[in-house]
Amino acid sequence: MLEATGLAAAYGPVKALDGVSLTVAQGEVAAVLGANGAGKSTLLRTLLGLMPGAGGTVRFCGEDISKLSTPERVRRGLVLVPEGRRVLTGLTVEENLLMGAYPRRDTPGAAELDAIYGRFSNLAARRHMKAGVLSGGEQQMLAIGRAMMARPKLMMLDEPSLGLSPRLTSEVFALIAALNAEGMSILLVEQNALLALEASQRALVLELGREVVAGTSAALLKDDRVRGAYLGAAA
Ligand SMILES: Nc1ncnc2c1ncn2[C@@H]1O[C@H](COP(=O)(O)OP(=O)(O)OP(=O)(O)O)[C@@H](O)[C@H]1O
Ligand SMILES: [Mg+2]
Known part of the structure; x- marks a missing residue:
């Protein structure tokens, strides 16, 4: 469903992404792991066309979307739940949800809000x-609800559990599993490597903007590099 090859992006002189490739199959949960500053958010922003001057190719649902604007990509079903949630605190919950439908050409119906x-x-x-x-926790759910209003085929979530209690983190992961069971493909960025690997079928580990390991999540759970650097005491 998503095939990205040779992605590169920079903030001025700072290279944040350097030749990264990734695949998400239809119906799959894929995870991106890595320490602070590894380039995880930049990867999602590049896929969505938010990084000026980015290089590489992004194919989505059989189409090359590399040259498309961000709203065009969103309209095709590639939708981001950004790091830090980014809800508009001065607007109501409903206004925030309706913002999610903004890139669409049609107007969302009451039934969609009710859902x-x-x-x-x-x-x-x-x-x-x-x-x-x-x-x-409610703001995270709102950010996910707002993304749902865009009718995602592939939802990208950037650290949805950040700052949440273990109970709310479990709720967020249960929601991701439910959306996936309903047919939505998921690309998940997460610092909690164990949680992410258990929730995904495929994963990619980034360091300094480059891929260090990629494969099935089951294989990564057993990989010495991943265990040593990312699973810590949990391994
Ligand atoms: N707006 C920006 N301007 C300049 N440099 C940036 C900017 N955003 C990110 N960077 C740099 O790009 C690199 C990758 O950052 P990115 O935010 O993609 O990492 P990340 O893996 O998402 O980290 P975190 O886990 O902290 O969210 C880092 O070196 C960071 O300092
Ligand atoms: Mg980030």
């Missing part, structure tokens, strides 16, 4: 409240 509220009862109860009053 989101059916899944997230905390958001339903707070639909007319400012998003700034939500807890961190």
Whole structure:
């Protein structure tokens, strides 16, 4: 479904991504692991066309989308839940959800909002409240709900568990599993390597903008480099 080859991106003189390739198959959960500054967020931003001057090829659903604008990519079903959630705290929960449908050419129906509220009862109860009053966990659910309003075929999530309690982290991962079971493909960036490898079928480890290991998550769980550097005491 997604095949990216030779991705390169930089912030001015700083190379953040250097010749990275990755594949996500239809119906799959794929994970990107790596330490702070490894280039994980830059990788997602490059896939979405948010990095000026980026190099490499991105194919999505059989089409080369490398030259398309970000809204064109979103319209094709490639959608990002950004790091730090980025909800607009001065807007209501519902206004934030509707923002997710903004790149679409059609107008979302009430049934679509209801489907989101059916899944997230905390958001339903707070639909007319400012998003700034939500807890961190609720803001993460809002960010995911907003992405769903774009009708993703492949949802990319950048560190969705960051700053959340273990209980809320489990909720986020259960949600990802549920969306995947309903047919959505997932590309997950996560610092918790054990959680990410257990939740995915395929994974890529980045260091300083380059691939260090890639393969099935089952193989990476047994890989000495991954165990030594990323699984720590958990291994
Ligand atoms: N806006 C920016 N301007 C300049 N350099 C940046 C910018 N954003 C990221 N970088 C640099 O690019 C490199 C990759 O950053 P990136 O945010 O992609 O890493 P990451 O793996 O997502 O890290 P984290 O786990 O901290 O989110 C780092 O060296 C970082 O300092
Ligand atoms: Mg990041």
